[in-house]
Amino acid sequence: MIKTLKTAIAAIGLTAFAATAQANDWTPPGPIKLMIAFAAGGGADTQARLIADDLESKLGWQFIPEQVTGKGGMNLAMAIKDQPNDGTVIGLLATETLGYALHAANVNVTPADYTAITTTAGFQMGIVSLSAKGWKSFHDVIEGAKGEALRFGVMSPKLADLAYLLGKANDVEFNIVSVKGGKAVLNGLNAGDIDLGFIAGLQTKGVEAGDLVNLASALSEPLKQTPDAPMLADLGVPYNADGYFLIIGPKGIPAEARDALANAIGEVITTEGTKSNGMITKAFGGPAVIAGDAAQALIEDAYSSAGELMKVASE
Amino acid sequence: MKQFDRANVILGIGFAAAAVVIALVWVPMDSETGLFEKVRRQVTIGDALAPSVAAGFLFLAGLMIVVFEPAERARSLTAGNLRYLSKLLLIVFVSFALMRWFGPVLVAVFTDGSYRLLRDAVPWKYAGFVTGGAFLVTGLIGLVEGRITMRGVVIGLGSAIVFIIIYDLPFDDLLLPPNGDV
Numbered sequence: 001m002i003k004t005l006k007t008a009i010a011a012i013g014l015t016a017f018a019a020t021a022q023a024n025d026w027t028p029p030g031p032i033k034l035m036i037a038f039a040a041g042g043g044a045d046t047q048a049r050l051i052a053d054d055l056e057s058k059l060g061w062q063f064i065p066e067q068v069t070g071k072g073g074m075n076l077a078m079a080i081k082d083q084p085n086d087g088t089v090i091g092l093l094a095t096e097t098l099g100y101a102l103h104a105a106n107v108n109v110t111p112a113d114y115t116a117i118t119t120t121a122g123f124q125m126g127i128v129s130l131s132a133k134g135w136k137s138f139h140d141v142i143e144g145a146k147g148e149a150l151r152f153g154v155m156s157p158k159l160a161d162l163a164y165l166l167g168k169a170n171d172v173e174f175n176i177v178s179v180k181g182g183k184a185v186l187n188g189l190n191a192g193d194i195d196l197g198f199i200a201g202l203q204t205k206g207v208e209a210g211d212l213v214n215l216a217s218a219l220s221e222p223l224k225q226t227p228d229a230p231m232l233a234d235l236g237v238p239y240n241a242d243g244y245f246l247i248i249g250p251k252g253i254p255a256e257a258r259d260a261l262a263n264a265i266g267e268v269i270t271t272e273g274t275k276s277n278g279m280i281t282k283a284f285g286g287p288a289v290i291a292g293d294a295a296q297a298l299i300e301d302a303y304s305s306a307g308e309l310m311k312v313a314s315e
Numbered sequence: 316m317k318q319f320d321r322a323n324v325i326l327g328i329g330f331a332a333a334a335v336v337i338a339l340v341w342v343p344m345d346s347e348t349g350l351f352e353k354v355r356r357q358v359t360i361g362d363a364l365a366p367s368v369a370a371g372f373l374f375l376a377g378l379m380i381v382v383f384e385p386a387e388r389a390r391s392l393t394a395g396n397l398r399y400l401s402k403l404l405l406i407v408f409v410s411f412a413l414m415r416w417f418g419p420v421l422v423a424v425f426t427d428g429s430y431r432l433l434r435d436a437v438p439w440k441y442a443g444f445v446t447g448g449a450f451l452v453t454g455l456i457g458l459v460e461g462r463i464t465m466r467g468v469v470i471g472l473g474s475a476i477v478f479i480i481i482y483d484l485p486f487d488d489l490l491l492p493p494n495g496d497v
Contacts, residue, residue: 030432064435065488066495078347084431107347178359 026260028088031062035080035091037073042183043201043283044245047120048092050276054268061264072156073097074105081113085250087257090117095244099302100158104310111303115253116295118262119244120269120276121284123200126214126223128207130189133196138216138230141196145172153177153185153197158306161313162218162232162241163198169236198241201284224285239309244288246295255292262291322392323384331377338370399458406454414447415493434494441479444491448475 034052038044045067052063068076073093083089098111127138135141144150145167152167152174154160160176167174177194179185185197189212198218206212207225214226216234218241223229232240247265249258269276269287280287290298319325346362353359419430421442426433433439453471457463483491 030429031435062435063488064490088432105347 026087026256027059028061028257029086030088031064032087033083033089034063034065035068035076035089036065037069037076037091037093037097038067039069039181040067042181043279044092044094047245047276047279047283050274050279051120051265051268054274054276055264058268059264071105072101074101077102077109077114078107080248081109081250083250085115085252087249087253087261090247090249090261092120092245092247094123095119095246095299095302096156096158096241098246098248098299100306100309101156103303103306104157111296111299113251114299115249115251115258116292116299117247117249117253117258118265118291118295119246119288119298120265121245121280121286122288123219123241123243123245124204124223124225124285125198125200125218125241125243126203126226126229127196127216127218128185128189128199128203128212129196129215131211131213133213135196135213135215138235141215142170142172144195145170145174149173149175150196151175151177151194153179153188153194155179155181155185155198158309159198159218159241161309162237162239164313165237165239166232166235200241200243204283204285239312244290244298245284246299248299259292262295266291318391318393320389320391321386322390322396323380324389325392327377327379327381327384329377330380331374334370334374334377337373338367342366342370402458403455406451406458410447410451410454412447413450414443416443417446418443418493419497431497434497435490440491440494441483443493444479445472445475447492448478 034048036045036048038048049065052065055061056063068079068091074097076091076093077097080089080091098114098116102109102111127141129135129141133144135144141150150172152163154163154176155178157178160178163174163176177188177197179188179194179197182199182202185194185199186202186206188194189197196215203212203214204225207214214223214229216229217223217226217231219231220233220240220242222231232238247261249261253261266287266289268274269280270289271277277287342363346366348361348363350361350364350367351358352361418434418439422428422430422433422439430439449468449471451471452474453463453467456467456470460467479491482489
């Protein structure tokens with residue numbers, strides 16, 4: 001299924017590429033409101049602001065960034081849905097928001113109510129602990145968890161489901177602690193409040209320095225930094241936390257505007273030497289651009305597959 | 316002059332009634348979840364909890380003002396008080412209306428474009444803030460002094476301009492009211 005989806009995405013991507021020439025003619029009719037679903041000063045926020053900065057210098061477009069945080073991006077999703085769809089209002093959130101979070105919210109809104117513009121970077125989502133714990137891999141965690149209920153930090157309901165299934169599949173019980181964002185998980189680890197947790201990129205420096213360890217990859221593929229760490233599928237959980245940062249707009253943005261925005265953003269984040277490229281490469285392991293119809297297919301798939309995970313995690 | 320000797324009764328009942336409206340009308344309309352929310356096996360605090368608790372305190376405070384204020388210490392309420400309050404509310408209302416709508420009206424009269432697209436362009440972006448802000452300050456000074464003076468107008472205009480210098484000029488990404496909401 002995933003393979004078919006990836007082929008479809010690639011095919012749609014090529015078609016979208018053909019529209020590039022036409023999209024280059026579009027310019028925003030006014031300043032672009034850039035809603036950001038992440039807290040000011042964090043990695044995702046910095047990324048959004050640097051993309052805006054790069055586009056301002058390169059194309060002279062004007063951006064007005066605005067924080068619309070809360071509820072795992074759902075506050076942004078609900079706010080942007082009814083904004084003007086002429087390409088002057090866009091927002092940065094995570095694909096999980098329009099997948100799992102939108103599904104769970106049950107608010108009669110679907111990915112069809114949005115225009116997916118482009119992804120910017122993928123999450124390097126790992127299950128992380130302090131090296132001082134002595135665990136080398138997730139298998140050691142399972143041994144450790146047999147004696148006591150380990151505290152497992154998560155930053156979204158989807159990750160809570162995955163942590164729950166991980167425990168269930170390995171016959172151990174985790175005490176799942178929900179916190180706000182990867183930074184909070186990291187702080188929790190450092191303070192000794194939690195034993196392990198999901199972190200999506202912020203762990204890179206700590207792992208590099210030897211203070212933290214990537215116990216497992218929460219993705220459908222190995223982590224770039226720790227390719228030997230087992231994946232969720234190896235640990236008995238056939239689901240993953242694959243995800244991207246995604247720029248969206250309200251439903252019905254004309255294809256010309258959508259593609260112009262996608263091309264412009266894609267170009268600055270993949271051009272070496274731009275501020276956004278430097279930051280994305282450092283924090284998220286490099287840009288990942290899935291644009292237009294392919295991005296729309298990505299969120300629609302995330303939305304429909306979320307239902308299955310919820311059902312399994314409710315059993 | 317007509318007066319009502321137990322102003323605390325009106326004030327207390329007013330607050331209690333406002334609390335009921337907040338808890339039963341405003342909070343349900345403006346929050347997406349209930350008092351508590353169960354998300355995937357975990358019970359968390361819902362959107363409605365904090366404002367509902369606040370409304371509860373407001374209700375209690377209203378009742379306390381009605382019940383515990385001794386009659387001999389209660390203030391009286393005169394028609395003059397109400398006139399003053401009406402003027403105050405009118406000034407605030409007109410100021411906010413000017414702040415929100417003066418810019419869009421100017422744009423509609425003098426250009427073919429929409430105010431939203433010009434919300435960060437000079438002079439349009441300052442139109443509402445300057446007129447509304449100046450009206451508010453000048454109006455409040457006038458209300459307190461009982462007359463409108465040139466000095467009040469200058470202070471009103473000056474304060475709006477000072478706010479622009481402090482909050483708008485140094486920052487590229489900040490918008491003054493009402494431009495973030497248009």
